[in-house]
Amino acid sequence: MTTGTRPRLRFAPSPTGYLHVGGARTALFNWLYARKFGGEFLLRIEDTDKARSTDESTRAIFEGMEWLGLLWDDGVVYQGANLARHQADAKKLLDSGAAYRCFCTPAELDTRRREAESRKEAFKYDRRCERLPREEVERRVAAGEPYVVRFRVPEGTTEWDDMVHERIAFPNKDIEDFVILRSDGTPIYNLAVVSDDIAMRITIVMRGDDHISNTPKQILLYRALGASLPTFAHLPMIHGLDGKKLSKRHGATAVGDYQHYGLLPGALLNFLALLGWSPGGDREIMTIPEMVELFSVDGLQKKAAIFDPQKLEWMNGQHLSMIPLEELEPRVTPAIVTARLATEEELVERRDWYLRLLDLLRVRSRTIDDIVRQAGPYFLEDIEYDPVAVAKSWKDPAEASALLRATREALAKVPDWQTEPLETSLRTLAESRGITAGKVFQPLRVALTGLMVSPGIFEMLIQMGRDLSLKRIDKALTALDG
């Protein structure tokens, strides 16, 4: 264990897809730990599987991390660039006798594995190449026969104190002599990881608990390489609603999906943090700085958590209402522009009005898209009338028309377009007609927005302004009378 020095952690995704929410959560915990305890958070791209790694995936990972605000210290480490060191480490192990050459071919291994399975036995490499005479090994190497390098697993037990779990122990007899270098000379995961983590001076390896069974192998490698061990922390998995490991068939699993769906990064992070960690007590809604402040290893969960999209949406709604309008604005504006409701310039021109609108709409929204969906009537020249709204609130066209006409007259006479006088005017109108105020408001709502639901009627009148409000009523009258 390294103590006294600043902790160094890393997030090490393989670029074989998108940035997965599970990966994002692993990154988050690493990042939180580094921020909380004054350490370094590094990013390493594990691209040694050339068949599956793509530049596009690498870019997606960067984008996802940046959007989430999980920024890394120092430059990105590309594992593929460290081939020479990986090979040198393998050579070191070969020279010290900690590893040996194995000439068994994949086909042979496969056959033996199948045989073992058909006998219902656990397959484990039988070490037949381990005791090959030196002369034979040299002869076969000289003859150009392909070979892999295998690690010679010693006797005993390999164990460690996990930060999340307690002590975890594996009898070495259950670990086979695993391959560390392929026949083409490239490293296998466990070697590459250990070699890089040593080189990067990583002190805490925090990752998904699907790596628990790799850990004893890696510990053995650290020892054989003469390096000191990092502290291991194995985080629980995230499962889908069916209890299985989260995958594509569970729907949206990429961080980018949620970005496009209109979520706030702070909300996604808050939700992910609570999936596998608790600050203790009843605390739920947290900003990123608050999460850093509250973070501790004690609150880390051992049990896999199920990803519940409903709670995520609720949480996003909370964040939407909570963050400063100035912070919300730049996240909504691109969506407004994309929806062709307004140009960025128009929004800048009417900034105060625009911020007030956002404030009106966000309380009844769970996503940024919800806000955009409600924003139409405030920007567009023409609105569409929702058939259901028309059927319900303009049930009798003649009656609705008469009422709206009276409403228009009353509103037109209001000298000061403010809540108080507007409210007095409409309530007086209702009273004089012997109907409840709601009976006046609802047809007006449909005239103004074309919809059944909206913010409060006076808030809307003010937000739309006198001219647009009256114009909307005129158009409604045309539609009703026509």
Next chain:
RNA sequence: GGCGCUAUCGUCUAGGGGACUAGGACGGGGCCCUCUCAAGGCCCAAACACGGGUUCGAAUCCCGUUAGCGCUACCA
């Protein structure tokens, strides 16, 4: 199959031997507020997997059972 990890409401969790009639949140149901929808407030239903111990006393500690999940490649 072998090895490993895990086990509190449907879900996320609080709880770290007596404060538990097991608390909060999402979701569900009801009520209030109210011009609609939200938001908010109040209330209801809903859990310690099972079996043994340890102890005066277990959701909390130990051991089994069961179940779920993960790993079991010349993938990462």
